Amino acid sequence: MSTRQQHVIRSISAGLLIASVALFAGCGGGGGGSGSASSTSMISIAGTAATGKALANATISIDCARGAMSVAADANGNYHATFGAVLPCMISATSGVTILHSAAFAGGTYNVTPETDLLLSYLAAQLGTNENGLITGFSTNTQFQQTLQNQTDVLTAQAAVAQGLQQKYGVTLSTPNFLTTAFTVGQPGEDSDLEALLARGAIDTNGEPDAAAVTLVVTAGAAHPIATSPNTSTGGSGGSGAGGTGSAGGMM
Numbered sequence: 001m002s003t004r005q006q007h008v009i010r011s012i013s014a015g016l017l018i019a020s021v022a023l024f025a026g027c028g029g030g031g032g033g034s035g036s037a038s039s040t041s042m043i044s045i046a047g048t049a050a051t052g053k054a055l056a057n058a059t060i061s062i063d064c065a066r067g068a069m070s071v072a073a074d075a076n077g078n079y080h081a082t083f084g085a086v087l088p089c090m091i092s093a094t095s096g097v098t099i100l101h102s103a104a105f106a107g108g109t110y111n112v113t114p115e116t117d118l119l120l121s122y123l124a125a126q127l128g129t130n131e132n133g134l135i136t137g138f139s140t141n142t143q144f145q146q147t148l149q150n151q152t153d154v155l156t157a158q159a160a161v162a163q164g165l166q167q168k169y170g171v172t173l174s175t176p177n178f179l180t181t182a183f184t185v186g187q188p189g190e191d192s193d194l195e196a197l198l199a200r201g202a203i204d205t206n207g208e209p210d211a212a213a214v215t216l217v218v219t220a221g222a223a224h225p226i227a228t229s230p231n232t233s234t235g236g237s238g239g240s241g242a243g244g245t246g247s248a249g250g251m252m
Contacts, residue, residue, distance in 0.1 A: 040067050040084035045104050047182070049077040049093035049112040051207030052194040054185040056095070060112070062104075063138070064089035065145050076185055088148040090138050098207040101135065103148045108180060113194060114202070114209045115161065115178040118217045121209070122157045123147060125221030147226055154179070157221070164216050169200040 045062060049055040054077030062069045067085030073093065091102040093112040102116035103123075110116075117131070124134035127147060138144050147153050155177075162176040175181050175190040183190035197203050202213045 040086055042082060043085050043087065043089075043107040044080070044082040045089065045091070045107060045110055046078070046080040047091075047102070047109050047111040048185065048190075049073050049079060049095070049100065050183075050185050050191060050194060051098065051100070051114055051203060052191065052198045053207075055093050055098065055100070055112075055207070058093045058095035058098075058112075061092045061094070062089050063091075065139075065149075088145060090135060090148075092135075100208065101131065102179065103154065105149050105151050105154055109182045110180060111178065111183070111190070113178065113190075114197065114207065114213075115165075115173075115194070118161050118165075118209050118213060119154070119158055119179060121214050122161050122217040122221040123154070123226075125218045126153075126157065126224060126226045128222075128225065130218070153226060160220060160224070161217055164220055165197065165202060165213070168213070168216055169197060169202045171196045171200055171202070 043064075049058045049060065054075065055073060056075045056077060058073040058077065058079075060071050060073055060079040060081070062071075062081055062083075062085075064085035064087060067083060069081045069083040069085070071079050071081045073079040079093075087104065087106060089104040091104060091110060091112055093100045093102075100112050100114060100117045101120050102110055102112040103120060104110040120134060121131045124131045127134065127144060129137065134144055138148070158179055159176065162173050162178070166172050171193065173193045174188070175183065175193055178190055178193065181190055185191050194203070202210055204210045
């Protein structure tokens with residue numbers, strides 16, 4: 001074989017090798033994720049855990065569609081976490097016998113209070129389950145994840161909870177956007193709202209929502225179910241979403 005022929009064969013072989021590597025990379029070779037939905041990105045979530053007083057040094061657990069983080073709140077109930085995850089996320093704050101829940105549909109401020117706990121109870125009822133079912137089924141139930149990531153659904157439910165608290169307990173919240181408004185314990189605003197709800201009986205002695213308040217939002221949420229996609233996975237113990245035709249609504 002002539003030197004020229006050997007050179008041509010080597011050039012063709014090299015070209016085929018480069019094309020094969022490019023094709024392998026483009027197909028997600030090497031064990032990489034198969035889509036953007038499975039790829040984590042850095043998110044930052046912060047907020048305040050409080051019941052009218054700070055949940056000092058509470059354990060804050062953040063469990064997302066992918067990724068998780070646990071941090072300790074400071075003496076004022078403030079927490080901050082930055083980690084790789086896929087949204088949305090469930091958030092819990094534990095301090096002694098007090099356990100409260102919240103959720104995050106994006107990075108930013110997300111408080112953990114009796115109000116946010118009621119918000120999850122409302123959303124759970126819209127999805128045909130209860131708060132515990134929503135929490136335990138979250139990791140595998142696509143409908144739960146889609147709802148908690150839908151800002152419109154979450155904020156509409158928040159408005160319904162604020163309306164219900166005003167109607168039953170006579171407390172007009174100075175901070176109706178209680179989920180994402182940053183606040184400081186001991187200062188007017190969100191903390192004053194919590195103190196007022198505690199005084200009116202909407203919050204029990206453990207700092208958790210009173211049973212009557214939970215019943216209030218569960219009844220209202222169930223009356224305004226969120227439609228379930230027929231192709232939605234409903235794995236896990238949370239149960240399937242409730243059928244319906246609309247998003248959240250106000251208290252009846």
